[in-house]
Amino acid sequence: MGLVLIGDELLNGRKQDAHLPAMIPRFAQRGLQIDWVRVVGDDPELITQTLRDSLTCGDIAFCFGGIGATPDDLTRQCAAAALGVKIQLHPQAEVEIRAQLGERLNANHLRMGEFPLGCRIIPNPVNRIPGFSIRDHHFVPGFPRMAWPMIEWVMDHDYAHLQSPGQQVSQTLLLADTSEGPLIPLMEQLLAEYPQLRLACLPDADGRHEVELSLKGPPDSVVMGMNRLRELLIELKS
Known part of the structure; x- marks a missing residue:
């Protein structure tokens, strides 16, 4: 299992990564282990190649950041390119986003529900703007208070059969x-x-x-x- 941490701010020093130190105990509590971590800037070619490599290996990966609606949020598009599929508005994501934003909704908000074809959503307990999973890759926001419970949900929902607390x-x-x-x-x-x-x-x-x-x-x-x-x-x- 590995982590992909995405964002220029992690490489230019504007922000310090908080995800790895937070994930280590969460994995350990479930008898799971982080085997690798990759930090990637906001470069679409590099993000796409990183995801293509990890998808080809068939590994489980948890990806943080870049799934918002601003022009520098490229992860959704890069994941689709790595998989060779189209990106489209996910119907369940649309329901969640509309329910959260109501009359404040605009087209830019719905961009956050555009995911690679064939994915499934990851519930967001904070503001209902979901992440997404496809194959064994799971994509969540970069904000810790959203990302961490979403990753815990994935581990307990998708990988309960791999968990062996106390065995390591x-x-x-x-x-x-x-x-x-x-x-x-x-x-x-x-x-x-x-x-x-x-x-x-x-x-x-x-x-x-x-x-x-x-x-x-x-x-x-x-x-x-x-x-x-x-x-x-x-x-x-x-």
């Missing part, structure tokens, strides 16, 4: 007076013995002679892996 845990060991170099053979041996685990090695960024080793995976495997890691560390020192 992590443990971390902080090692003092060492660097990552001498630990490489040890880490390679550990992963050879426990291939079901994911290992992360994080040296201290402030220059302290410390290394943080983390193991993630099924609870029993993590416990056994940590015990084996301690054994290998003792052997290394002896």
Whole structure:
């Protein structure tokens, strides 16, 4: 599973991304994991190619931003181009938008309901302007208070069968007076013995002679892996 974060403001420093740090715990609570993140500016060719690549891979992707009605909102059109389909006003989206805006409705508002042909809507609990899903790609606004509950809805509505809360845990060991170099053979041996685990090695960024080793995976495997890691560390020192 991956995230696509869209918008020039994320690349020129006008805004800091809030979605990734918000999504990590939401995925973890459901036993899911973010495998990749791509940040793309408001370049239609680049957005289209990014979506074409992820669609071709058949991966699950959650895409944030660019589905409004202003000229710089290009995600809807780029998704249609990546899929090779037309864009049109989705009937359910039209119902939601009309119900929300009433007499204030104009043609520009209805643009926000123009989605690639064959998609389904994602309900928006804040203002009823929906996002959309097609294949395993899901598109929501860039506004966190709308996007985050919409993504939670998708995860629980479309991917409940993939969720396994409590089936993935992590443990971390902080090692003092060492660097990552001498630990490489040890880490390679550990992963050879426990291939079901994911290992992360994080040296201290402030220059302290410390290394943080983390193991993630099924609870029993993590416990056994940590015990084996301690054994290998003792052997290394002896």
